[in-house]
Amino acid sequence: xxxxxxxxxxxxxxxxxxxxxxxxxxxxxxxxxxxxxxxxxxxxxxxxxxxxxxxxxxxxxxxxxxxxxxxxxxxxxxxxxxxxxxxxxxxxxxxxxxxxxxxxxxxxxxxxxxxxxxxxxxxxxxxxxxxxxxxxxxxxxxxxxxxxxxxxxxxxxxxxxxxxxxxxxxxx
Amino acid sequence: xxxxxxxxxxxxxxxxxxxxxxxxxxxxxxxxxxxxxxxxxxxxxxxxxxxxxxxxxxxxxxxxxxxxxxxxxxxxxxxxxxxxxxxxxxxxxxxxxxxxxxxxxxxxxxxxxxxxxxxxxxxxxxxxxxxxxxxxxxxxxxxxxxxxxxxxxxxxxxxxxxxxxxxxxxxxxxxxxxxxxxxxxxxxxxxxxxxxx
Numbered sequence: 001x002x003x004x005x006x007x008x009x010x011x012x013x014x015x016x017x018x019x020x021x022x023x024x025x026x027x028x029x030x031x032x033x034x035x036x037x038x039x040x041x042x043x044x045x046x047x048x049x050x051x052x053x054x055x056x057x058x059x060x061x062x063x064x065x066x067x068x069x070x071x072x073x074x075x076x077x078x079x080x081x082x083x084x085x086x087x088x089x090x091x092x093x094x095x096x097x098x099x100x101x102x103x104x105x106x107x108x109x110x111x112x113x114x115x116x117x118x119x120x121x122x123x124x125x126x127x128x129x130x131x132x133x134x135x136x137x138x139x140x141x142x143x144x145x146x147x148x149x150x151x152x153x154x155x156x157x158x159x160x161x162x163x164x165x166x167x168x169x170x171x172x
Numbered sequence: 173x174x175x176x177x178x179x180x181x182x183x184x185x186x187x188x189x190x191x192x193x194x195x196x197x198x199x200x201x202x203x204x205x206x207x208x209x210x211x212x213x214x215x216x217x218x219x220x221x222x223x224x225x226x227x228x229x230x231x232x233x234x235x236x237x238x239x240x241x242x243x244x245x246x247x248x249x250x251x252x253x254x255x256x257x258x259x260x261x262x263x264x265x266x267x268x269x270x271x272x273x274x275x276x277x278x279x280x281x282x283x284x285x286x287x288x289x290x291x292x293x294x295x296x297x298x299x300x301x302x303x304x305x306x307x308x309x310x311x312x313x314x315x316x317x318x319x320x321x322x323x324x325x326x327x328x329x330x331x332x333x334x335x336x337x338x339x340x341x342x343x344x345x346x347x348x349x350x351x352x353x354x355x356x357x358x359x360x361x362x363x364x365x366x367x368x369x
C-alpha cells in the first residue's frame with residue numbers, strides 16, 4: 001500500500017470533485033485526507049490517497065480531467081508520515097489590515113523563530129483588506145506574552161493588527 | 173471527588189438546589205468503570221430510547237457513568253452511548269473546570285430535554301469518543317434543561333450557563349445520537365490533534 005499526493009488546480013466548474021473522486025474510486029484508491037477551497041476563484045484541491053496503483057497509472061486515469069487545458073493535475077508518491085500526538089499548545093493567529101507585500105512572511109517568521117509550527121493557514125484578500133488566519137502549535141515552553149509582544153511589533157511595522165488566542169479544546 | 177457547592181447558597185445563585193444536593197451515593201450501588209467507545213461505533217449515531225429512571229438497570233448505568241467519568245482525566249461529562257448503551261442517560265460534573273462559573277456539581281439526568289436556549293457562542297470541543305479531532309461548535313450559553321434524576325425519578329428543571337450549559341448540550345446530543353462533528357461551524361472547523369512529523 002502506497003500513499004499518493006494528488007493536486008488539482010485551475011478553473012472552477014461544477015463536477016471537478018465528483019469526476020476526480022470517481023476516477024480514484026475506480027482505481028481502488030482510498031481518499032484519506034483532503035483539503036479543497038477556491039483561491040481567488042481558482043479551484044485548488046490536494047488529496048492524500050492510499051492504494052496499490054502507481055503514480056503513472058493514476059496520472060493516466062486522471063488525464064481526462066486536464067483534457068481541456070483548464071486544470072492541472074499532479075500525482076506524486078509520498079512516504080507515509082508517522083502520526084504523533086501534538087506536542088505543543090494550539091493557538092489561533094489572526095492578522096488583518098491594509099494589503100501590502102510581506103505580511104505573511106513577516107508574521108510567520110516571528111512564529112518560526114520561537115519554534116511554532118503552522119498546522120493550517122488561510123489568507124484572503126478582499127479589496128484592500130488583507131486577512132490571515134493560522135492555526136499554530138506552540139512548544140509548551142514558549143513565553144506566549146513575549147511572542148504576543150514580538151508579533152505586535154512586527155504587525156505595527158506593517159500597519160496591520162494581530163491577535164494570538166489560545167485554541168485549546170474543552171474536553172466534554 | 174469533586175467539590176460540591178453549598179445547597180443553601182444554590183437557590184440564591186439561580187441553581188436547582190435539589191440537583192446541587194444530589195450525590196451518586198444516593199444510588200446505593202457501586203459504579204463500575206466501563207470502556208469508552210469511539211466513533212465510528214454505530215451506538216454513537218443511534219438515538220437513545222427514553223429510560224425508566226427508577227429501574228435497577230438505569231441506576232446501575234448512572235453509577236457506572238459517574239465512575240467512568242471520575243477515572244477519565246479532564247472528563248466533565250459522559251453519556252450512555254459512550255459506554256456502549258443506547259439510552260437517554262448522562263452524567264455531568266464541570267466543578268473542576270477553569271471555565272466553570274455556576275455549577276450543580278456531579279449529577280445524572282435521564283430523558284433530559286432542552287427547554288430553553290439562547291445566546292450562542294462558538295468554542296472548540298473535544299470528546300473522548302472522537303479522540304483525535306476537535307471542532308468549533310456554537311452552543312447556547314443560557315440554557316434550561318428538564319430531566320429526571322436516576323433512582324427517585326424526580327423531575328427536575330435546571331437553569332445554567334457558560335461551561336455547564338455547553339457540557340449539558342454536548343451530552344444531550346450524545347443521547348440523541350449526535351456528535352460534535354454533526355454541529356461543527358464550517359468545513360474548516362475540524363482540527364486534528366495529531367501532527368504528522
